Amino acid sequence: MTAPLQFELTLNGARCEGEIDSRSLLVDAVRTLGATGARIGCRTGDCGACTIVVDGRLTKSCLVLAASAAGSTVFTIEGSTDPVTTTLQQTFIDHKGFQCGFCTSGMILTAAQALRDKPDLTDDDIRRALSGNLCRCTGYDDIVRAVRAAADRLLEKRGNTAAKA
Numbered sequence: 001m002t003a004p005l006q007f008e009l010t011l012n013g014a015r016c017e018g019e020i021d022s023r024s025l026l027v028d029a030v031r032t033l034g035a036t037g038a039r040i041g042c043r044t045g046d047c048g049a050c051t052i053v054v055d056g057r058l059t060k061s062c063l064v065l066a067a068s069a070a071g072s073t074v075f076t077i078e079g080s081t082d083p084v085t086t087t088l089q090q091t092f093i094d095h096k097g098f099q100c101g102f103c104t105s106g107m108i109l110t111a112a113q114a115l116r117d118k119p120d121l122t123d124d125d126i127r128r129a130l131s132g133n134l135c136r137c138t139g140y141d142d143i144v145r146a147v148r149a150a151a152d153r154l155l156e157k158r159g160n161t162a163a164k165a
C-alpha cells in the first residue's frame with residue numbers, strides 16, 4: 001500500500017488537482033480527469049495510443065508516472081485546437097484515416113508534431129514519424145494519405161498568406 005500524493009497539473013488549459021496513488025501512470029491520471037482521448041493500449045510504450053503532449057513534448061503517457069508530471073502543462077487531443085491538429089482531424093475524416101479510432105488521437109498528435117518540425121513532410125517522413133504508433137485496422141496507407149493531405153493543405157494556406165503579405 002502506497003501513500004496518496006497531492007497532484008496538480010494544467011490539463012487542456014484548465015488547472016486540475018487531486019490525490020493520486022504514487023504509482024499511478026500519467027495516462028491513468030489524465031483519463032481520470034476526463035481526457036479519455038489518451039487511450040490505454042499496451043502500457044509498454046510500443047503502441048502510441050496513449051500519446052499526449054507534456055510541456056511541449058510528445059510523450060507516451062504510459063511510460064510516465066503521474067507524480068513526475070506534477071506541475072506540468074499537458075495537452076491531449078481534446079484540448080489540441082491549433083490549426084495543424086484541427087487540419088489533421090479533418091483530413092483523417094476526409095481520407096478515412098481511421099476505422100475503430102483507437103489509435104487516432106495518438107496518430108494525430110504525433111503527426112501534428114512532425115508537421116510542426118517539418119512542414120513539407122515526404123511520405124517516407126510520415127511513415128518514419130508514425131513508426132511508433134500502431135494501427136491494427138487501416139493498413140496505414142489511408143493514414144499516410146490523411147497526413148499528406150494535411151501537409152499539402154497547410155503549405156497551401158501558408159503560401160496564400162505569404163502571397164497576400
Ligand code: FES
Nearest residue numbers: 041042043048062
Ligand atoms: S499504451 Fe502507451 S504506448 Fe501503448
Ligand code: FES
Nearest residue numbers: 099101135136137
Ligand atoms: S483505426 Fe483501429 S487501431 Fe487504428
